[in-house]
Amino acid sequence: MTAATTPLKLGEAIDARRTPEQLRARRLLVWRQLLTSLWAPLTLVGIVFIPYLFVIENLPASASWAKPAMQFFGAAMFFAWVALLVWRLVSKREQALRKLRHEARELFHEAERIFKRVPDKLPANAAERIAEQALRVEDASLAADVARLDKEVRALDKLHEELLGAWRKQSGWETVSGFTKALAIALLIRTIFIEPYRIPSGSMLPTLEIGDQVFVNKFIYGVRIPFMNVVPFQIVRAPARGDVIVFNNPVETDKDFIKRIVGIAGDRVDVVNEKVYVNGELQDRTLVAKDFIVRNMENGEWTDDQVMYYRENLDSVNHAVLQSPYPRGPRSEGPFFVPEGHVFVMGDNRDNSSDSRVGFIGQGHPAAYVPIGHIKGKAMVVWLSLGYGGLFSGFFDGTGLRLDRFFEPVR
Template sequence: MTAASTPIKLGEAITARRTPEQLRARRLLAWRQLLTSLWAPLTLVGIMFIPYLFVIESSPAAASWAKPAMQFFGAAMFFYWVALLGWRLSSKREQALRKCRHEARELFHEAERIFARVPGKLLDGTTERIAEQAMRVEDASLAADVPRLEKEVKALDKLHEELLGAYRKQSGWETVSGFVKALLIALLIRTIFIEPYRIPSGSMLPTLEIGDQVFVNKFIYGVRIPFMNKVPFQIVRAPARGDVIVFNNPIETDKDFIKRIVGIPGDRIELVNEQVYVNGVPQRRDLVSKDFIVHNLEGGQWADDEVVYYRETLDGVNHAVLQSPRPVTPRNEGPFIVPEGHVFVMGDNRDNSSDSRVGFVGQGHPPAYVPYGNIKGKAMVVWLSLGYGGVLSGLFDGTGLRLDRFFEPVR
């Protein structure tokens, strides 16, 4: 036999052998495989999560119906995943079918890589022989005949060794390049689009609770160049009053903080009797409760704190604010003049937050402002919460899965 002068693509050779009935059966099997994959419920949640984010970001009032709907869908997908897992573990036949089908796919992709890498070097008839055996494997797979499928997959592997053996060993470069591509995609997503952040402290209570995991929109303010703390240009808009942002602490640059923007460039911020004044205008603040209970972590143990709960309206953004009944910060603070290209931030738990007022360090330190380049993005939604109470909290010293916090918009 001699090297083929005009190599035929393996996929084309297999497709040419399929009948219309086989094509329909193959499409049905592909859908069945997708919908019975353990990744299917997670993928469906991810797909629905995208329009959910768009709805709650573009229309905050829509969260009143969108959040319950998303929570219901998420719960349904959880039970879907549990049911799939139970079925997969209990059905030996399904396990064997999936194993054989996976091996068959791996062999097919291996052959395609070899055909693409060494075109023209394979012997005449190689494509036809492998395509014929691949069709036998496919027929057994469509029939869900486990013994026959195992036999045909072994025959295909043996044929690969006979015809492609010299090229089967994957090069080190292919392994490295695959890893590098996956890493670059992950870095691209985290750099440009979205990044998770875990709430480590109670400085943003009750808006964000200890153990909440939030997604951060990195696209809205512009693409930030990591390590350089530069934003070459804005994409959607500039940071605005009321936004809850994650930023790189300008004082201790190895730490990320999450706070609410209270002042933007040029603003004059004052706190008079704990009420926020922006450029001399008092921001509305309504008392909700004088004995509101929040849960804080102290020395690794959960503790109840009694605080005063207000609803504050900051430039049209209505949000929660807590004050201690016995304030540990001065009743009057400021004025703070926000420099160009910076923002002034505070925690919603006003008497328990190291923020711009105290230089992100503590009482007695000069104020500090967050440069635009240090802002990583705007907090959008809680996607997971491992905090006080919730599922299994009795087993983990009060920390459990807070299902009620899932898909909570950050306001």
């Protein structure tokens, strides 16, 4: 056989030699390896998390059952991950099999790359010989025979050195190309679809607690061009009253803030005796508790703050609001007229928030509005929380893993 007639697609050469029984056994092994991978529980959580986001975003009332269900599933996957980890650490045989199977896969991918890159420079019988040895490796792998698998993998490596040795070293370009592709995908996801954000302060208490990690929907308002602070076109809808948004601070542009939209372009916002009026209409609120306790952080230490807890209805978005029993600011703020292309934002912890009312700096500063191009996206859900209390808090000065906050919708 000449080099011109050599089957250069290694996978096809191996498939042609497999029996139907070998094909079935190989599929079962592939599924077994996928389901016993440490990535499997994390992947399953990710797959279920996508429809969960869709449901809670479009059907807010569904959170009453969807959140507990998601938390139960997440906990089950966590324990499954721990069980898999323990099993793999304890079982020496499983460790050896996984290591050898991984080496075999790497050798196969290496051969495929070489056959694709330099098909006309390989020996005429290279594909046949490598395919035959690869099947011996596969048979040993299917039998879960560690000793035989080790022997056959070593033989395959030796055959690679004999037939493909001159081209085995991966080129620098392939390494750079692979890294560049992975980086480009990650940047694309963060730029267009979703980005994590950590809650650094108590300005959004009790909706968002210090240490909450939220996912931000970057797609809903339109794709924002980084550094230019421009949104060329709207995708789903415009920012609306009641949305909790992450934005680039228009005053100190090296900082990102998270606040709630209270006014949109053209609105007049007044805060009188701590009650919000939008275009002259009072946004109804109901007192829930006069002595509500929240945990804040000062100088790296957790503190208890006693506040008044209200439920406020902001343009039909029902959400929590905190007020100090002893407000330090003015009893009347505004009027604030929201210019075109901007929004007016406030923190839910009304007396402990540097927001549009005070120019994102503090009392005595003129109002500031958030340009639409500075909005990074809408906060959707808490995916992780390292806050006050929870697991292991006794070891970390009160900070622990807050399982009760996992998958909490941001309302």
